[in-house]
Amino acid sequence: MISASTIEKVASALTSPSPDIPALIADMSDCLTPDDSLRVVRRAASRMNADMFPPVTHLELILTEGCNLACTYCFEKEMLGYRRMSLATAKEAVDLLFDYSRDAETVRITHFGGEPTLNFEAIRFVTEYAEEQAALRHKKVEFDTTTNGTLLTESMVEYFAQHGIMALLSIDGMAQTNNLFRVDKRGFGTFDRVLSGMRLLKNSQRWVGVKMTVMPENTPRLFEDVKGLYALGANQFIIGHATGIVWPENAIEIYGEQLTLVHAWYQKNKGPDLRITDFDEVPPAKSFFGCQAGRSTIAVTVDGEISSCSKILALDNKKLLARLGDVRSGVTHLRNRDDLVSCSSLMAACHEKGIAEDFQGGCFASNYSAHQDLFSPNLQDHQFSILTRSVCSGCSSSR
Numbered sequence: 001m002i003s004a005s006t007i008e009k010v011a012s013a014l015t016s017p018s019p020d021i022p023a024l025i026a027d028m029s030d031c032l033t034p035d036d037s038l039r040v041v042r043r044a045a046s047r048m049n050a051d052m053f054p055p056v057t058h059l060e061l062i063l064t065e066g067c068n069l070a071c072t073y074c075f076e077k078e079m080l081g082y083r084r085m086s087l088a089t090a091k092e093a094v095d096l097l098f099d100y101s102r103d104a105e106t107v108r109i110t111h112f113g114g115e116p117t118l119n120f121e122a123i124r125f126v127t128e129y130a131e132e133q134a135a136l137r138h139k140k141v142e143f144d145t146t147t148n149g150t151l152l153t154e155s156m157v158e159y160f161a162q163h164g165i166m167a168l169l170s171i172d173g174m175a176q177t178n179n180l181f182r183v184d185k186r187g188f189g190t191f192d193r194v195l196s197g198m199r200l201l202k203n204s205q206r207w208v209g210v211k212m213t214v215m216p217e218n219t220p221r222l223f224e225d226v227k228g229l230y231a232l233g234a235n236q237f238i239i240g241h242a243t244g245i246v247w248p249e250n251a252i253e254i255y256g257e258q259l260t261l262v263h264a265w266y267q268k269n270k271g272p273d274l275r276i277t278d279f280d281e282v283p284p285a286k287s288f289f290g291c292q293a294g295r296s297t298i299a300v301t302v303d304g305e306i307s308s309c310s311k312i313l314a315l316d317n318k319k320l321l322a323r324l325g326d327v328r329s330g331v332t333h334l335r336n337r338d339d340l341v342s343c344s345s346l347m348a349a350c351h352e353k354g355i356a357e358d359f360q361g362g363c364f365a366s367n368y369s370a371h372q373d374l375f376s377p378n379l380q381d382h383q384f385s386i387l388t389r390s391v392c393s394g395c396s397s398s399r
Contacts, residue, residue: 002040006031010044014334021329038328045330046099052334053341056100058292060110060299060310061085061093061126064119065317069148070185073215073242075365076114076314084119085302090126092327093300098133100298100331107134111145111165112299112310117156127163146170146211148182149197150190161204168209168238169198173225177218195232202233206273209236216242216251222258227265230274237276241384244369256387263391279392289347289360294340300327308340311365312374322364322374340364345375355382358389 006028013024025037032040049056065081067074094109101107109130111123127143134141143165152167160167171194172178179189201208210229214222226237239262241247241255266276288295294308306324307313315321322340325332339345343361350356355377361367362381370378 003031006040007044010041011048014041014045014048014332017335019332021326021332041332042328042330045325045332045334048334049100049331049337050102053337054296055102055104056097056296056298056331057104057106058108058110058297059093059097060112060297061090061122062112062114062299062301062310062313063090063116063122063126064114065302066118067113067115067148068118068151068184069115069182069190070187071148071182073181073213073245075244075311083302085122085300085304087122087125089300089302089304089327090122091129092304094126094130094133096300096306096327096330097130097298098137098139101139104139106140106142108142108144110310111143115148115151116145117147117151120156123165124159127165131163142166144168147197148190148194149201150184150193152197152200154200154203157200157204160201166207166209167201167205168211169194169201169234170211170213171198171229172212172214173218173221174228177221177225180217181213181215198233207235208233209238210234211238212240214239214241214255216245216247216255219251219254219258222255223261223265226262226276230269235273235275237278239276239278243363243366243378243381247380252383252387255384256391259388259391278388289343289350290340291361291363293364294322294324294337298324298331304328306331308337309365311363312368315365315368321368339375343375346377349375350377353377353379355379358382359385 010024013019021041024041025034028037062085064084097107109126116123130141143163145165146168149169172182175189175191178191182190184190198208263279266279293312297309299307299310299313301307301313301317304327305320306326307320308322308324312321322336323333324337331337346361347356350359350361359377359382361377364374366378366381367376368374
């Protein structure tokens with residue numbers, strides 16, 4: 001029987017500014033074994049999260065910090081190394097997802113890195129273990145992965161197809177555009193190798209998505225790049241301006257012009273084999289500030305630490321910003337999660353700057369890159385959000 005004082009001690013620790021879980025477990029050694037103490041902490045964290053926050057339904061797994069490329073704008077370049085996630089850690093992460101998803105009918109797992117195909121053993125293990133757990137718990141599990149495509153093999157893409165793993169290819173455009181920034185460790189362009197990966201995917205699955213990161217230097221080619229990739233077999237486009245850099249005003253203007261051309265082309269060609277996510281998912285306003293990071297999404301490092309998302313994790317993976325816990329103890333840093341979910345500081349900052357009516361604070365990681373503060377809105381991102389909405393509304397009203 002766990003005493004009331006022990007329960008109070010655990011609850012007090014979990015709601016403190018920076019919980020020291022090893023010290024908490026050691027402090028309970030007079031009445032519980034270390035394993036029992038860990039179970040108490042894990043159970044208390046799970047229950048308190050259930051009382052305070054929405055369920056977690058999306059898990060990003062950093063299966064490896066390794067990457068075979070050296071893309072010059074990579075947001076993970078400070079994180080990259082040679083560590084890989086062990087299967088034991090992966091299992092604990094999947095168990096945590098199912099526990100914290102509570103009564104949600106569907107959960108989603110993203111195989112991420114680094115370049116996740118460098119740890120394909122973990123992709124296999126996570127996928128099949130999660131499928132087993134989903135069946136036992138009467139849930140549906142969905143999978144996706146973001147890959148540079150250069151290491152894909154026939155057996156890999158066949159496995160993706162068999163298990164419904166949607167592969168999102170990172171490619172910025174046609175050869176001239178892609179090879180400017182997406183290079184290997186020798187500085188050589190990667191377009192031809194990514195294209196080979198895309199062709200392999202098309203052989204086993206009809207639908208292929210691409211993630212295009214637009215740098216200022218590449219904005220004049222955006223429209224032609226989208227049309228070119230579509231002609232090569234890309235079906236879904238996620239187009240995003242590069243963050244963490246300062247955009248010249250003329251480049252933002254060109255980006256808007258190119259986006260307008262892409263949108264108009266999309267309206268004429270939209271069909272069952274073409275989708276541009278950015279144009280289909282532009283709501284007039286959201287019901288909450290911030291994003292899904294820490295709300296319904298968590299990311300797990302190679303050694304089992306829990307962050308709110310892969311981008312925040314990559315800002316400093318040695319000392320996680322807004323750390324949420326670890327896969328053994330659970331989401332124990334309740335104040336950090338509350339900061340992310342409530343976004344009270346971010347909301348106040350947006351109101352102070354007079355942008356709260358049309359901007360809900362943007363990306364936490366992008367905010368930090370601009371201001372060294374997750375909760376100080378990046379005004380450049382605000383400018384891009386207005387631009388995207390104006391492109392969509394302008395084209396819609398002209399039809």
